[in-house]
Amino acid sequence: MFQKILIANRGEIALRVLRACKELGIQTVVVHSTADSDAMHVRLADESVCIGPPPSRESYLNIHQIVAACEITGADAVHPGYGFLSENAKFADILAAHNITFIGPSGDHIRIMGDKIEAKRTARRLGIPVVPGSDGAIGDEKEAKRVAAEIGYPVIIKASAGGGGRGMKVAHTEADLEVALQTAKSEAGAAFGDDAVYIEKYLEKPRHIEVQVFGDGAGGGVHFGERDCSLQRRHQKVWEEANSPALNAEERSRIGGICAKAIADLGYSGAGTIEFLYENGEFYFIEMNTRLQVEHPVTEAITGIDLVHEQIRVASGGGLSVRQEDIKFNGHAIECRINAEDPRTFTPSPGTITHFHTPGGLGIRVDSGVYSGYKIPPYYDSLIGKLIVHGRNRVECMMRLRRALDEFVVDGIKTTLPLFRDLVGNPDIANGDYDIHWLEKYLAKGE
Numbered sequence: 001m002f003q004k005i006l007i008a009n010r011g012e013i014a015l016r017v018l019r020a021c022k023e024l025g026i027q028t029v030v031v032h033s034t035a036d037s038d039a040m041h042v043r044l045a046d047e048s049v050c051i052g053p054p055p056s057r058e059s060y061l062n063i064h065q066i067v068a069a070c071e072i073t074g075a076d077a078v079h080p081g082y083g084f085l086s087e088n089a090k091f092a093d094i095l096a097a098h099n100i101t102f103i104g105p106s107g108d109h110i111r112i113m114g115d116k117i118e119a120k121r122t123a124r125r126l127g128i129p130v131v132p133g134s135d136g137a138i139g140d141e142k143e144a145k146r147v148a149a150e151i152g153y154p155v156i157i158k159a160s161a162g163g164g165g166r167g168m169k170v171a172h173t174e175a176d177l178e179v180a181l182q183t184a185k186s187e188a189g190a191a192f193g194d195d196a197v198y199i200e201k202y203l204e205k206p207r208h209i210e211v212q213v214f215g216d217g218a219g220g221g222v223h224f225g226e227r228d229c230s231l232q233r234r235h236q237k238v239w240e241e242a243n244s245p246a247l248n249a250e251e252r253s254r255i256g257g258i259c260a261k262a263i264a265d266l267g268y269s270g271a272g273t274i275e276f277l278y279e280n281g282e283f284y285f286i287e288m289n290t291r292l293q294v295e296h297p298v299t300e301a302i303t304g305i306d307l308v309h310e311q312i313r314v315a316s317g318g319g320l321s322v323r324q325e326d327i328k329f330n331g332h333a334i335e336c337r338i339n340a341e342d343p344r345t346f347t348p349s350p351g352t353i354t355h356f357h358t359p360g361g362l363g364i365r366v367d368s369g370v371y372s373g374y375k376i377p378p379y380y381d382s383l384i385g386k387l388i389v390h391g392r393n394r395v396e397c398m399m400r401l402r403r404a405l406d407e408f409v410v411d412g413i414k415t416t417l418p419l420f421r422d423l424v425g426n427p428d429i430a431n432g433d434y435d436i437h438w439l440e441k442y443l444a445k446g447e
């Protein structure tokens, strides 16, 4: 087992990882920018190293500074959290070259999944169902027209190097295709420095369903069921559930089995998420994330398994603490992402939190790095906390969520809490009847 882990992240996820390390008796080092000297993870860590000024590029994304912090403190492993360097293959390779363990998969696996065309090809080879579309990058307009005619309109053009929902364009007819192709290519070139795009069938009313997988580092793979993250705004997840209200046990076990086998065949190590769109009973692979997800606590709630403990165990060579048959799904869990944003316009609302009171009681978990008197810096993501609620079934979970949202107090800044208070009383949400477009339509109506 590791002696000392360096946490290369900030906010709630840095604290989340720190807690897991403390439970396992591992010393912790955190790195932080000058804007985060007062952050909770800095206060609670055994050691902290300031690695630079507020802009992420000069601190949280600065590989040299982070490696230097490992060497100065004698850390033997790095947990990257999510975002920042968590899916940076070069970072994983550099750490390996310094004999520091990256708590995540190999640089090669990160590279494959970071290139969407390569990821899709790999998924298809591993027997994972994919969205019908082009086999690789689209050469010219003629090829785009041929593929689109084959799969049928509407189609979506996506950037191979894409991320964060950027570089995607939908074409409803052949007449739209030329413009969609050109705009997607130039957006991709500008945003990612790579204008390779591919084409796939545009699904009109899918749900976003993702499977949590783990490779044990020794050729084995398991799945921890799925999460439904269909409630999104601008392709950003807002509310997540486990299990999905749309799947039955047979479907869960079938798609989970396919994913677990794929992970084993790939020789993958650590946590990963295989993301699908789900429509009319069919799954369509869209991408794989090679890291811990923001929404992992809903899976922890229904399985009772600490996924960060498992990541650390696997990375240290100790394998998983569970076999597939030990992973049972118990009840239902929902996570609400609480952002420091206006609940209607979603404009960021940094500033000082004058009062912070979190709900408690059976089935309630709050993961947050903020506290009363904390000043939210304007430089980073606006996520300030996550409310995770567990119940014996979805109805009990929703009752408890409504109560917990009423108890939650964040004064001094605007947050998305009022949005969740509205959503929890909405009949479609109560029935679990929503797709990936539901939230945007609801917000557009201004209900």
Ligand code: ADP
Pocket: 131, 156, 162, 163, 164, 165, 166, 168, 200, 201, 202, 203, 204, 206, 208, 235, 275, 277, 286, 287, 436
């Ligand atoms: P990114 O990495 O940029 O987030 P993804 O491939 O994960 O891109 O897609 C993000 C979101 O875009 C999906 O959750 C879904 O809402 C939408 N999307 C992607 N592909 C399709 C498709 N073929 N049909 C319909 N919507 C899609």
